[in-house]
Amino acid sequence: MQHGKYRFIVGFLVVPLALYALFVIWPFIQSIYYSLTDWSGLSPEFGFVGLDNYTRLLDDEIFWKSLQHSLTFAVVLPLVTVGFALFLAFMLNVGGRRRKGAAVTGVRGSSFYKIVYFFPQVLSIVIVALLFQFAYNPNSGAINSFLRAVGLGSVQPDWLGDPDLALICVMIVLVWSTVGFFVVLFSAGMASIPRDFYEAALLDGANRFTTFFRITLPLLWDTVQSGWIYMGILALGAESFAVVQIMTVGPSGGGPDYSTIVMPLYVYQKAFRDGQAAYATTIGVALLLVTLAFAAVVMKLGRRERLEF
Amino acid sequence: MKTTDIPPADDERIPALRTDRVPVVRKTAAPADTKREGTVLNVFSHGVLIIWAIMVVLPLLWAVMTSFKTDRAIFTSPWSLPDALHFENWSRAWTQAHMSDYFLNTVLVVGGSLVGTLLFGSMAAYVLARFEFPGNRFLYFLFIGGMSFPIILALVPLFYVMQNMALLNTIHGLILVYIAYSLPFTVFFLTAFFRTLPTSVAEAAFIDGASHTRTFFQVMLPMAKPGLISVGIFNFLGQWNQYLLPTVLNTDPDQKVLSQGLVQLAVSQGYKGDWSGLFAGLVMAMLPVLAAYVVFQRQVVAGLTAGAVK
Structure with a gap:
């Protein structure tokens, strides 16, 4: 298979590689360079300023807020989402009524549940964010009028308008929209665990909770870990940008008193609202470091012996 | 759990389960x-x-x-x-609130970029999966590295790259960017897929006198159909729901795609107080995707979860 091989390889690679290099790789490299300049983005002229942008970062209160919120997202969201999804998936696959000849069975209608849980995953995050923004509306929103209807008229939080609550409200939306994906993912993994393992364990007197921690979780560990990283990258990146930008408008963007600002949104604001493109790329480089550190920590903490079955 | 207190005599218990707190059930x-x-x-x-x-x-x-x-x-x-x-409410949203334009723009952008993503993604993946050449590994990792980087970092310079090339606020510019940003996952997924296909069929075609190009399009691509469907669904949903890229690179009101259009609708209907029109727009955008999902449920789930398992 040697004839014309290199011509073929080059011919097939040139277009994809050119597109990828021009629109992805080159901007990445440029942005790291721009972070060392005072480029405004508005005029083509700029000068080299060394690490000035990075020292400015250290004194920028809003940057620290955005970092803090993004880190909260990266820690809390995977924990809650993956944990809750594991719980639901376990209920789906092991919570069934005992049937003849099977130690563990899925609940009746488990495929129906999986279809429904997956709904938010196929919807645009924009639709989800707009729906919840309206539900959170303090006066006419669905949540507060529900509270009034059940006699809790005195409890009428301002939700997205309350600096203490806004971030939690945003996180709930991200959990709501992603849990179903992980339920389906973990269910598929659980279905591939041989039934005999459960049978043996149950015969030996383990209860279902023990089987979860001693059998299900260890055998599912690889999937859980990649789900964890996937959710973390999502929480640090485009998804959190969309939800925060759409839901918490606020006078300056990012919620009342920057109470929901996240790093990707801050990059966007600095570059396209304030005309400080160089400084925006500096924040972006910080976000890149946070993302890489997150992935490294999860890999390190999650390292286990691989179980073959 | 009520159990007998007599421990079993057999040694078949799994050592890992030997805990004192768990009472032992006899068979x-x-x-x-x-x-x-x-x-x-x-x-x-x-x-x-x-x-x-x-x-x-x-x-x-x-x-x-x-x-x-x-x-x-x-x-x-x-x-x-x-x-x-x-x-x-629905007819108002469809005509006056420009939902029909947003739909049309989205169909154009996603249609163009989906075809391009699958074509260029499978071409690159095939070469990387099946041919030995210097730099193969490097290119592979260059492609898949794009999956974990925060896109927003590249978007600031990309905005000006697009501006200089007169691609800003154009449908074809957006298509090219969608393709470029979909390549990392597509190449990653399809490279793994092409590796699992048997080599003998391609060799037979080659011996029969087919060129590399013809072997790819007439033998390998049809064989890779299940993988193309999975990655196609993944990209379709990702591109249809894309918000970050058009928000930065496509700010012309006439060119807006659906996700931007809905946000635009929320802002403008908010001023007008036309909330019913906004909800009609939201539901209009929501129902086709949900309906398609329910019909192609199995393939969608397979397509979206395939990436995370591998």
Whole structure:
């Protein structure tokens, strides 16, 4: 298979590689360079300023807020989402009524549940964010009028308008929209665990909770870990940008008193609202470091012996 | 759990399960006890699962219901059923609020970029999976490295790259960017897929005198159909729902895609107080995707979860 091989390889690679290099790789490299300049983005002229942008970062209160919120997202969201999804998936696959000849069975209608849980995953995050923004509306929103209807008229939080609550409200939306994906993912993994393992364990007197921690979780560990990283990258990146930008408008963007600002949104604001493109790329480089550190920590903490079955 | 206290005499227990707190059930006592435990668990499972199902469906049903109500009813009684089906909300959203334009733009952009993504993604993946050449590994990692980098970092310079090339605020510019940003996952997924295909078929075609190019298009691509469908669904949903890229690179009101259009709608209808029109727009955007999902449920789930498992 040697004839014309290199011509073929080059011919097939040139277009994809050119597109990828021009629109992805080159901007990445440029942005790291721009972070060392005072480029405004508005005029083509700029000068080299060394690490000035990075020292400015250290004194920028809003940057620290955005970092803090993004880190909260990266820690809390995977924990809650993956944990809750594991719980639901376990209920789906092991919570069934005992049937003849099977130690563990899925609940009746488990495929129906999986279809429904997956709904938010196929919807645009924009639709989800707009729906919840309206539900959170303090006066006419669905949540507060529900509270009034059940006699809790005195409890009428301002939700997205309350600096203490806004971030939690945003996180709930991200959990709501992603849990179903992980339920389906973990269910598929659980279905591939041989039934005999459960049978043996149950015969030996383990209860279902023990089987979860001693059998299900260890055998599912690889999937859980990649789900964890996937959710973390999502929480640090485009998804959190969309939800925060759409839901918490606020006078300056990012919620009342920057109470929901996240790093990707801050990059966007600095570059396209304030005309400080160089400084925006500096924040972006910080976000890149946070993302890489997150992935490294999860890999390190999650390292286990691989179980073959 | 009620159990006998007599420990079993057999040695078949899994060592990992040997805990003192767990009472040991003898084989003969097992059915009655686990049955009761099973029933309690079953009721509990169903309870939890149903509650979450309601939490998922309720906001969506609420949106559909709200889209048929008058603005007054939306504000005064958010939970009541509409007094009549106000279909005029829908026609207002479709024509006056430009939902039809947003749909058209999205179909053009996603149509173009999906074809391009699958074509260029499979070409690159095939070469990287099946041919040995210097730099193969480097290019592979260059492609898949793009999956974990925060896109927003590249978007600031990319905006000016696009501006200089006169691609900003154009449909074809957006298509090229969508393709470029979809390549990392597509190449990653399809490279793994091409590796699993048997080599003998391609060799046979080659011996029969087909060129490399012809072998790829007439033999390998048809064989890779299941992989193309999975990655195609993944990219379709990702590109259809894309928000970050068009928000930065496509700010011309006439060119807006659906996701931007909905945000635009929320802002403009907010000023006008036309909330029923906004909900009609939201439901309009929501229903086709949900309907398509329910019909192609199996393929969609396979396509979206395939990436995370590998």
